[in-house]
Amino acid sequence: MAFDVLRRRLMLASLALLALPAAAQTGYPTRPVKIIVSLPPGSGADSTARFIAQQLAGKFRQPFVVENRPGANGFIGARAVAEAAPDGYTLFVGSNSSMVTNAALFRSLPYDPVKDFVPVERIARFAMVVVVPASSPFKTLGGLVEAIRNAPGKLNYASGSAGYQVYTELFHERFHLKGNPISYKGTAPAMTDVAAANVDYAIGEISSVLPLIRAGRIRPLAVTDSQRQKDLPQVPTVAESGAPGFDVTAWTGVFAPARVPEPIVKALSDAVRTAMQGPDSVKFISGLGGTVYPGGPQALREFQLAEIARTREIVKTAGIPVE
Known part of the structure; x- marks a missing residue:
């Protein structure tokens, strides 16, 4: 009888643990988290990073602090994240420049946009x-x-x-x-x-x-988008102006150093996705002229790889020198 009671209690405890958010199971975070942006203040990546930082701080009850490290085509900021400890306390709000274009334009980078990072969540497209x-x-x-x-x-x-x-x-x-x-x-x-x-x-x-x-x-x-923008309704698209099919957008997403534990990545991804789907977030991103664009870690990785392939083709077609 006593054994049955003990077994029942252990089972309930296990179920309760499984019901906890992934981050709660790891105790993450217990101290401030740094979010690095490789572009200066005023950029779309910076604006979205600061908004995300506020959302995550409210969710996890710890400060999420944005740190701008611009310069060298994004090398400085991206490398800092790639070399950070894989503990979830250094994150990266990357853009198409740092996480896609550099892979197509440079033969040798001080970081690998794919291997050195684990995707967390897409944020928005502009x-x-x-x-x-x-x-x-x-x-x-x-x-x-x-x-x-x-x-x-x-x-x-x-x-x-x-x-x-x-x-x-x-x-x-x-x-x-x-x-x-x-x-x-x-x-x-x-x-x-x-x-x-x-x-x-x-x-x-x-x-x-x-x-x-x-x-x-x-x-x-x-x-450059395929359709006119609500903030600039009188401004035609490039496609309308003589280049049919022209469709180019910028985007931002959250990444972490490679080998960050999966429960932490999942907790962050869930938190960012939930926050970005809220009405305040949709309004904020819309105010910047963008569109909320979540999808999960796997969607971000697949999107990133597809964009790298597309950009390499653009570089080749346009005859841009690869350094």
């Missing part, structure tokens, strides 16, 4: 916008295209990262153009120079360009 200074004579994408075509390699474009250079070169390839890239440490400083008319044009993530568009400092000519 259209991009072809913009010029407000003082620019170009009123339409057609006008800009004609000017670039008439002066090959003479017009300068701002490149906030390796990813933006790839997408701008794809734009050039579709219209048979040649521009001159000027590199910046992130979209925000690139767009600041566009607004100051220090460069002729750029492609920037919608969350970074909307404030400058609304302030009348830059002019949007076309969006």
Whole structure:
């Protein structure tokens, strides 16, 4: 009889443990968690990272602190995460630049975007916008295209990262153009120079360009997504403007160092996905011009691998030198 009671109690205890969230079973987290972003403040990755940090802090009752480590095409921030202890206390809000484009553009990286990271959760996707200074004579994408075509390699474009250079070169390839890239440490400083008319044009993530568009400092000519954006309903797509099928978006996702225990990854993934599906999150991301885009660790990994393959094809087709 006593044995039956003991067995029943052990069974109930086991069921109770299984019912706990994965993180609760590991005691994670017991101290502050660092979220590294390889882009500067003001970028879409930074904005979404700070929002996610607030959501996770509320969920886990521990601080989640965002740390910006921009520069070197995202190498600095990504490498810091790749080399961090695999304990769940260092996370990465990566973007298409650091987790996809670098794999296509560089033969040798100080980190491996696939092997050195475990995917946690997708966050959001963002259209991009072809913009010029407000003082620019170009009123339409057609006008800009004609000017670039008439002066090959003479017009300068701002490149906030390796990813933006790839997408701008794809734009050039579709219209048979040649521009001159000027590199910046992130979209925000690139767009600041566009607004100051220090460069002729750029492609920037919608969350970074909307404030400058609304302030009348830059002019949007076309969006890179397959459909017009609700915040820029009068601005045509690149596809509408002479490049059928053109469809390019930026995205952000949460990653952790490889070998982080699966229960911690699952707890973080569940927390991020639940948070991003809430109405406040949908409203926040929409306010940045983006769309919530969760799906789980496996969906993020499959998406990342597909994007790497696609970007390598873009690099090859556009004839972009691989360093």
